Amino acid sequence: MSPGLVRYLAGRLLRALLTVVGLVTIVFLLVRLIPGDPVEAILGDQAGPEEKAELRRSLNLDRPIAEQYVSFFGEMLDGTMGTSFRKPDRSVWSLVREVFPYTIVLALAALLVAWFVAIPLGTIAAAQASRAWDKVASTVAVAGLAIPNIWLGPLLILGFGVKLRWLPLPGDDLAGPEALILPAITIGTALAAVLTRQTRAAMIDVLQQQYITAARARGVPSFALLLRHALRNALLPVMTIGAAQLGALLSGTVVTEKIFERPGLGTLFLESFFARDIPVVQGCVLIIAVIYVGVNLIVDLAYGLVDPRVRLS
Amino acid sequence: MSRLRHRLKKTPFGLMIVIAFFVLGVIGPWIAPYDPLMIDLAHEYESPSWTHLLGTGDNGIDILSALLYGARLAAIVGIVVVGISVVIGTILGAWAGYFGRLTDHVITGIADLVQAFPAIVLNIAVLALVARPGLIHLIVALAVNGWVLYARLARAETLSLREREFVEAARALGIPTNQVLRRHVIPNLLGPLVIQATTGLGVVILAESTLSFLGLGPGKAVSWGALLDQGTSVLLRFPHVALFSGGAIALTVLGFNLTGDWLRDRLDPRLR
Numbered sequence: 001m002s003p004g005l006v007r008y009l010a011g012r013l014l015r016a017l018l019t020v021v022g023l024v025t026i027v028f029l030l031v032r033l034i035p036g037d038p039v040e041a042i043l044g045d046q047a048g049p050e051e052k053a054e055l056r057r058s059l060n061l062d063r064p065i066a067e068q069y070v071s072f073f074g075e076m077l078d079g080t081m082g083t084s085f086r087k088p089d090r091s092v093w094s095l096v097r098e099v100f101p102y103t104i105v106l107a108l109a110a111l112l113v114a115w116f117v118a119i120p121l122g123t124i125a126a127a128q129a130s131r132a133w134d135k136v137a138s139t140v141a142v143a144g145l146a147i148p149n150i151w152l153g154p155l156l157i158l159g160f161g162v163k164l165r166w167l168p169l170p171g172d173d174l175a176g177p178e179a180l181i182l183p184a185i186t187i188g189t190a191l192a193a194v195l196t197r198q199t200r201a202a203m204i205d206v207l208q209q210q211y212i213t214a215a216r217a218r219g220v221p222s223f224a225l226l227l228r229h230a231l232r233n234a235l236l237p238v239m240t241i242g243a244a245q246l247g248a249l250l251s252g253t254v255v256t257e258k259i260f261e262r263p264g265l266g267t268l269f270l271e272s273f274f275a276r277d278i279p280v281v282q283g284c285v286l287i288i289a290v291i292y293v294g295v296n297l298i299v300d301l302a303y304g305l306v307d308p309r310v311r312l313s
Numbered sequence: 314m315s316r317l318r319h320r321l322k323k324t325p326f327g328l329m330i331v332i333a334f335f336v337l338g339v340i341g342p343w344i345a346p347y348d349p350l351m352i353d354l355a356h357e358y359e360s361p362s363w364t365h366l367l368g369t370g371d372n373g374i375d376i377l378s379a380l381l382y383g384a385r386l387a388a389i390v391g392i393v394v395v396g397i398s399v400v401i402g403t404i405l406g407a408w409a410g411y412f413g414r415l416t417d418h419v420i421t422g423i424a425d426l427v428q429a430f431p432a433i434v435l436n437i438a439v440l441a442l443v444a445r446p447g448l449i450h451l452i453v454a455l456a457v458n459g460w461v462l463y464a465r466l467a468r469a470e471t472l473s474l475r476e477r478e479f480v481e482a483a484r485a486l487g488i489p490t491n492q493v494l495r496r497h498v499i500p501n502l503l504g505p506l507v508i509q510a511t512t513g514l515g516v517v518i519l520a521e522s523t524l525s526f527l528g529l530g531p532g533k534a535v536s537w538g539a540l541l542d543q544g545t546s547v548l549l550r551f552p553h554v555a556l557f558s559g560g561a562i563a564l565t566v567l568g569f570n571l572t573g574d575w576l577r578d579r580l581d582p583r584l585r
Contacts, residue, residue, distance in 0.1 A: 022426045030438060146567035148519050150526045150538065151559030154545050158552050169549065247431035254433060255523060259545060269434075270527060273441050285438045289430050 009301060016297040023289045027282050028072050076286065082279035086272070092283035095268060100287075103253050103264035106187070109180050110249060113188030114195050119231075119238065122199025126207060126234075127226055137196050144193025149252055153186040153259035170261040183260045187252035191245055195238055202234035209233075246295055250288055327571025334565050338388030341381030349379040349535045358551040370554045371543045380561050382535040386448075387565065390521045391514045393452050398459030399510055403502060405460065406467025407494055411475055421468070424461045432458050433523060440529050448531040455520055459513070466509055470502050508576045515569025522562045537562050 056062050063071075075082045080091035087095070117140070125137035147155075160182060161169040168179045206212065207230055215229050216222075254266030265284060272280035324332075347365075352372045361368040367376040409420040427435065439454040440446045446454075474480055475498070483493045524530055525538025526545075537558050544555030 019426065019429050022422075023429055026426060027438070030442060142570075146570060147563050148522065148559070148566060150523055150541055151555075151563050154541075154548050154552075154555040154559060157548060158556075162549055162552075247428075251431045251433040254437075255527070258527060269437065273437060274528070276441075278441070281438065281441050285430070285434055288434050292431060293429055 005305075012297060012300050016293050019293050020290060023286065023293070024073060024076055025069075027285055027289075028069060081283040081286070084272075084280050085277045086275050086280075092279050095280060096265065096283055096287055099264050099268050102262060103257070103266065106180065106183055106253050106256065106262070106264065107249050109184035110187035110191065110252065113184045114191035117188070117192040118195030118199050119235070122196045122238075123203055123226060123231055123234075125196070126200045126203030127222075134200075137200060141193045141196050144189045144196075147189065149186050149190065149255050150259070152189055153182070153256060156182045156185060157259075170259065179260075183256045183262060186256045186259065187249060190248060190252070194245060199234065199238050202238055203230060206230045206234045246292060250292065325571065325575050327568045327575055330564060330568025331572050334384060334568060335388060337381060338384045341384050345375075345378035345381040347375035347378040349374055349382045351375070358547060358554070360551075360553055367557045368551075368553045370540065370551075371547075376540070376554060376557055379535045379540055380537065380558065383537040383540065383558075383561070384565075386531075386536050387518045387521060390448070390452060390455070391518045394455045394459055394517045394521075395510050395513050397452070397456045398513070399463050399506055401456070402460035402463025402465075403467045403499060403506060406464035406469075407471045407498055407502065409464065410468040410471025411490075411494060411498060417468075420464065424464055427458050427461050430458070432520065436520065436524060437527070437529060440524070446529055446531065451521065451524065451529075451531055454524070455517055459517065462513065463506060463509060466505055467502050470505060471498055474498050474501055504580055508573060508580060511569060511576055512573030515566045515573070518569070519562065519566050 053062075079093060081093045081096070082091070084090050084092055084095060121133075121137045121140060125134040128134065157169060160167045167182055212225065212229060215225055220229065253264060254269060256262070257264040257266040258270065265288065269281065269284040269288075271277075272284065351374060353369070353374070354372060356365070356369050357372060359365060359369045365375050365377070367380065370376050370379065405420050409417040430438070435458050436454040439457055440450055480493065480497050483497050488496075521530070521536065522538035522541065525536040526542045528539075528542065530536045530539050540558035541555055541562065544551075544553075544558055548555050
């Protein structure tokens with residue numbers, strides 16, 4: 001590896017690490033410093049002083065704030081992430097790990113749906129700019145962004161579950177992959193809209209390059225030209241999911257898991273929220289944030305490896 | 314009359330939705346046929362009829378009335394959150410862009426951190442801190458990440474404004490920094506900020522609906538998201554509740570998006 005590459009990788013890694021430390025600190029401060037006593041929030045107004053003192057002790061809230069900070073970090077690092085209030089025999093990490101796969105599978109399925117729609121549609125739209133397919137693509141892009149996922153989910157259930165009876169309803173058996181289709185479309189639609197625009201823009205850009213003209217002049221058939229010469233080069237920016245889209249994907253799983261009554265990180269997060277199970281809420285926030293930072297890091301590193309220009313900037 | 318019709322024809326669709334939304338937000342509670350909290354168990358989940366134009370929902374509440382009251386909540390939350398976000402974002406962004414160095418690093422660093430959470434997760438984390446989330450908490454939660462967008466925009470614009478002659482001239486004349494910012498920098502940021510804020514209103518209204526849908530909205534108030542939540546739980550038997558409440562949200566968000574695009578095309582000279 002060249003020294004430039006090493007410096008790039010090290011710098012990026014350090015920044016991700018700093019972000020995670022910053023996130024842990026923010027989560028810590030949010031709980032301690034914002035007005036309102038978490039103990040009161042957990043127990044409600046009716047609790048006696050002894051009960052409150054007990055909880056305060058178990059939360060370490062009676063110690064100096066610097067000491068709390070250190071022990072909070074310790075809990076985050078020792079792999080347990082603290083202990084659940086509701087299930088005192090379970091560590092937060094064990095609860096998270098249990099539901100984690102459901103959310104990851106759902107997010108990946110949503111991503112596949114988005115690519116499956118956006119890449120062909122964006123390519124065709126770019127290849128014959130401002131004609132029928134271009135209109136279709138821009139309509140999809142506008143409509144996909146305008147329909148909120150909290151409405152799209154119920155609409156899909158009504159259409160494909162109730163009226164057509166093609167796909168399972170929420171609460172039905174989750175075993176088969178067909179139960180994943182509607183939730184994935186619910187999350188993936190907005191992403192598909194964004195990616196269709198991006199694919200189209202990237203393709204139009206690539207199609208104007210000289211090597212495309214050269215290939216065309218050599219008599220490369222237009223279909224092969226589109227797929228082999230243009231799409232390959234246009235895809236890199238499209239496949240690189242941006243930070244904003246990843247955020248939308250993760251937010252989408254929270255909403256969609258509720259609509260379709262699926263287990264997952266979002267469901268655990270909301271359940272713990274309503275039960276005032278603060279350690280689990282903290283854990284879920286952190287895990288989601290770490291996924292977010294981690295995926296961005298991986299994307300950046302991969303980009304740096306593939307494209308030397310990134311390292312210089 | 315014909316002039317009015319002409320004017321209407323030239324008004325873009327998105328702007329009409331936005332105007333209708335704000336008008337209904339103001340007068341909605343007066344024209345609503347029923348009290349949106351009125352319980353009428355004998356007529357629960359009725360389909361649309363002449364007595365209840367959009368049907369009834371949970372506990373027999375009139376859906377049209379609930380939507381009209383919900384428009385007011387959405388408008389209030391939208392305007393207040395976007396207002397707070399624009400003010401805080403503009404000031405911090407202008408500081409970051411104008412002073413550079415440490416100020417810039419700190420402000421950009423905080424903005425990066427806030428954006429390292431998916432928005433909704435951060436909102437829920439803030440709401441988790443209070444025993445009974447109310448309207449104020451909802452507004453605070455939404456403003457916590459709302460300002461970042463405007464701060465980035467203000468910072469980027471200030472970076473280029475700082476180097477312009479009229480700002481340099483003001484500085485050379487010995488005008489205090491605060492006044493340079495207030496008189497010469499910030500007024501020039503307003504154009505792009507207004508465009509961003511229009512789309513931002515739609516984003517905030519959707520976020521409010523989403524949080525209410527998840528059960529985190531202000532307790533007593535009637536909100537579109539909470540109505541959609543009720544509608545989703547009875548979706549298989551009484552789909553009209555979810556259809557109308559979700560439709561109201563979707564239409565409003567679409568209206569603000571289209572209006573934002575329209576404003577951008579009209580006001581941003583770089584796009585002409």
